[in-house]
Amino acid sequence: MPIYHAPTKDMQFILHDVLKMSQSDIPGYEDLDRETTQAILEEAGKLSENVLAPLNPVGDAEGCTLENGVVRTPTGFKDAYDQMRAGGWIGLDCDPEYGGQGMPYLMNSAVGEMFVSSNMAFNMYQGLSHGAYNAIHTHGTDAQKATYLPQMVEGSWSGTMNLTEPHCGTDLGLIRTKAEPQDDGSYAITGQKIWISAGEHDLTDNIIHLVLAKIPGGPDGVKGISLFIVPKFLVNADGSLGARNALSCGGLEKKMGIHGNATCVMNYDGAKGFLIGEMHKGMRAMFTMMNEARLGVGLQGYAQGVVAYQNALGFAQERLQGRAVTGAEAPDKPADPIIVHPDVRRNLLHQKSFIEGARAFTFWGASLIDRAHRNSDAQAEGLISLLTPVLKGFLTDKGFETTVLAQQTLGGSGFTREWGLEQFVRDARITMIYEGTNGIQSLDLVGRKLGQDGGKHVMGFFEMVKTFLKENAGQDADFDAQFLDPLKAASKDLQAAGMYFMSEGMKKPNNALSGSYDFMHLFGHVCLGLMWARMGVAARAGLASGDGDAQFYETKLATGRYYMARQLPATALHLARIRTGADTVMELDAAQF
Amino acid sequence: MPIYHAPTKDMQFILHDVLKMSQSDIPGYEDLDRETTQAILEEAGKLSENVLAPLNPVGDAEGCTLENGVVRTPTGFKDAYDQMRAGGWIGLDCDPEYGGQGMPYLMNSAVGEMFVSSNMAFNMYQGLSHGAYNAIHTHGTDAQKATYLPQMVEGSWSGTMNLTEPHCGTDLGLIRTKAEPQDDGSYAITGQKIWISAGEHDLTDNIIHLVLAKIPGGPDGVKGISLFIVPKFLVNADGSLGARNALSCGGLEKKMGIHGNATCVMNYDGAKGFLIGEMHKGMRAMFTMMNEARLGVGLQGYAQGVVAYQNALGFAQERLQGRAVTGAEAPDKPADPIIVHPDVRRNLLHQKSFIEGARAFTFWGASLIDRAHRNSDAQAEGLISLLTPVLKGFLTDKGFETTVLAQQTLGGSGFTREWGLEQFVRDARITMIYEGTNGIQSLDLVGRKLGQDGGKHVMGFFEMVKTFLKENAGQDADFDAQFLDPLKAASKDLQAAGMYFMSEGMKKPNNALSGSYDFMHLFGHVCLGLMWARMGVAARAGLASGDGDAQFYETKLATGRYYMARQLPATALHLARIRTGADTVMELDAAQF
Incomplete structure (x- = not known):
């Protein structure tokens, strides 16, 4: 069973020694002194170490199941999700107007690294929800916000993003899902979406789908795409749940990794949807959320490297094979721990120097997002916009590479399920692909x-x-x-x-x-x-x-x-x-x- | 379902245009003109394309099962193995004195690439057997050779190599398996071996285990290791099968890949074993086989890259997304095939230029092994000895990387089981680890x-x-x-x-x-x-x-x-x-x- 230790000290070093968080002029940072962030990180660390990490191999082995349209998540996921909600982690950086804690995105990233390292597949449920929250928060009307956000922030409802269709992922101009205007101002959404993470599951009472579709008669290509809110259960005027909408999960994808997360085929059969943002400008609405979403995937990449490295290090310090070329270092034992060997160290240092650099890069990126939003700083906005593809592409390529190197440290044990390294490799692999290859x-x-x-x-x-x-x-x-x-x-x-x-x-x-x-x-x-x-x-x-x-x-x-x-x-x-x-x-x- | 095309033309180019096989002074090469090798490669190609490749995802999905000490291989493996035997492929480069076809190792490598590309897990059964054949052929007495080799060459018996124990893999000096001399000249073998590929299965009537063990009282460390023949069923003087030996499969390893191959925990409980080669010089006996075994693993690495590349290429030529920056190349279609995009080409060329170079390197290496053996050429022996770690290490690292790049070509589809790329990645991963990390x-x-x-x-x-x-x-x-x-x-x-x-x-x-x-x-x-x-x-x-x-x-x-x-x-x-x-x-x- 793999181990996980929350790297609180390393994170504190970046937040305070490097970024000097509490001396920053970014609104909200001034309250976050060393003691406060220490307390937050320790709590998140406990949840990660004690609840999420032990569930990670369970989720991998069990996966999700679909029966009669109902998706069951692995044993223990619902309970862990409830603990996550109870701790207020889901709305950590959400708007206090809707029940969030209003923390900076930087804190969300630090805490998020722990959640992702300990259980990436699990954390995706709330991660996707956060993306949907952002879309509604940024582009929704006040009424839409009031209808959906409080429950999403609190975690009793979750959200998804529906972009890809069987014939198009990268080239969204080709999408075929239709949105036909109805007399009541809503739209009838019809089409099939694939690879919808957390598209259907048993963790929340409702799921708010955000769906890209084309209104007939609009411009061709990406300029004719609009964004819709399509709830699994329609919401009554009093906020209670109404009728089941005409949408369903048509299948679960069999995947290389992240088995604990349900990757759904979603069928929309004239489902009731509500336009969000401007007609035909759905792509623009998507793009405004992209920096944050892509930074989040970059974080996933190196976070898998973090936990993989920790396990490789533990193995290298304990496994006895051979002797140091410069003379026995553990003469009382039958052999030296393999960390004495230069090539094992090279491998470990490659991992270590990457993940610590990646964490600093990600935290810095998160602070740029905070500065762009909280200080309305155009320079920060321009810089993070430039750095976003680097954060996503470089950190996931190297994060995956790190899991492979860590697996290598364990030799044959790394190839077995038992030690857990191979799961980190399989889970990390998706980060190089999704949210834009x-x-x-x-x-x-x-x-x-x-x-x-x-x-x-x-x-x-x-x-x-x-x-x-x-x-x-x-x-x-x-x-x-x-x-x-x-x-x-x-x-x-x-x-x-x-x-x-x-x-x-x-x-x-x-x-x-x-x-x-x-x-x-x-x-x-x-x-x-x-x-x-x-x-x-x-x-x-x-x-x-x-x-x-x-x-x-x-x-x-x-x-x-x-x-x-x-x-x-x-x-x-x-x-x-x-x-x-x-x-x-x-x-x-x-x-x- | 992934495809596989036997790369006969590329192989012929290396054999004849580059290595000029039939003009070589290596005994046996002179008979292998273009037509002859073409015929051999075509036959091996048919078996690979039509029988082995379709079984590859089956083997991955089903894996092997252990019940009451009996290991069942996946559906269809036994039938495919029988076809392999019937075609004479198992003894292709084996000694004609024992029923082999006496072909050069180079031809075995070319044919082997096809078998490995189309179904690596399946091909390991005969691969391991070949290693055991080599050990007995090189170090066995005439009686031992007569007893075991004909059936191994013909394929009705298989063989294994037993080195690793739970506490030691790389550092074999630490092994604990004991071999106690018996009055009849045999040894009683007691101990546990792990990660024994093809240790138990249902493809053959008998399994000839080669086991490293220590005879009590011998020197410490690697200098006290001897090698033993330990058959699953003892062989009577008339060649018929006798009593079941005291050895059993104690478990199957759950692994990241090569699910179709049984990776066994083998327990030896006073099993009857026969010393092969000199007492205490078992490591030396192992080393003489290592060049060939390691070249074989290097071949596995790039061979997984070959089939992964073929599937990536097919996808890139068919999948329509976006337009070439220099103007539409398929204006009649909704988008261009992705192979028009420079970064997709870069990725494909990285794969293609590696696998073709790797094939040439491996074939050249195989020809050096032939020259060393067939011409008793010390210079060739020295050179291949130098190049062996490069062939193994570089080709498996880059072969694995190639499967990952190929998977990337497919975007999200590469992460799903359905397209098969993720299996190539998981299968290739072991090649960086086994036969010496x-x-x-x-x-x-x-x-x-x-x-x-x-x-x-x-x-x-x-x-x-x-x-x-x-x-x-x-x-x-x-x-x-x-x-x-x-x-x-x-x-x-x-x-x-x-x-x-x-x-x-x-x-x-x-x-x-x-x-x-x-x-x-x-x-x-x-x-x-x-x-x-x-x-x-x-x-x-x-x-x-x-x-x-x-x-x-x-x-x-x-x-x-x-x-x-x-x-x-x-x-x-x-x-x-x-x-x-x-x-x-x-x-x-x-x-x-």
């Missing part, structure tokens, strides 16, 4: 975000790195050489790639698009390099203060040195690939492959 | 093979690359720039890494061991670069001859250019990592992680 993320990054507002945001990013380097250089030659110089070199590679796209992509767009994936990874490495440099500065300050746990800070510095020396140099490879342009990529005819 | 392979490479015979073999490798470059340079400036220059640069990186190990590893062994994994990958890339350069030369010759399929040769050259431009530059990153030495790897105490 990582290829689509790279296209969004290079094709849209890079040139947005005349390239202002990427230039802002470079400016920020430059300022950071200037502010921190020259104080310690070792620190400069180990942290700042590598960051500078990596950032230069990123700029060079951008320049290449500017000059060669202009001539031939495929020169840029052939390098989009490498660019996303290049950018991701620079972001993690920046995070490690910022963590390095914070750790040095912590050491200099004489307060706190000196060994903790030393470990941070050592882990950062690993990232800088052994992971960050990947930027040069990505740049080299980018510079080969479209030639070798576009040469073959489709039939020649 | 890839970390162990890298240790074998850097700690043992590199310096073997005073570094003679690695110097021979560099000499070979140099000669190849010299012989082929200066004929075509484009070819030089696209193929030979990148190979030269990559080979230089490999030499530089070797130099670093020589100078810095001498001072501190951990400087070398911290870079072993990167070195294995660096070496792998150079080998695939060499293969692509050799294939490039062969393709150019094919084009110049005016015979054959010009488009086929053009495609080879284009695929090679992709590898050279976009994969081979990884050598610089591996070298950069290696040069950082042990500092960041060994810095933390075990408790600090």
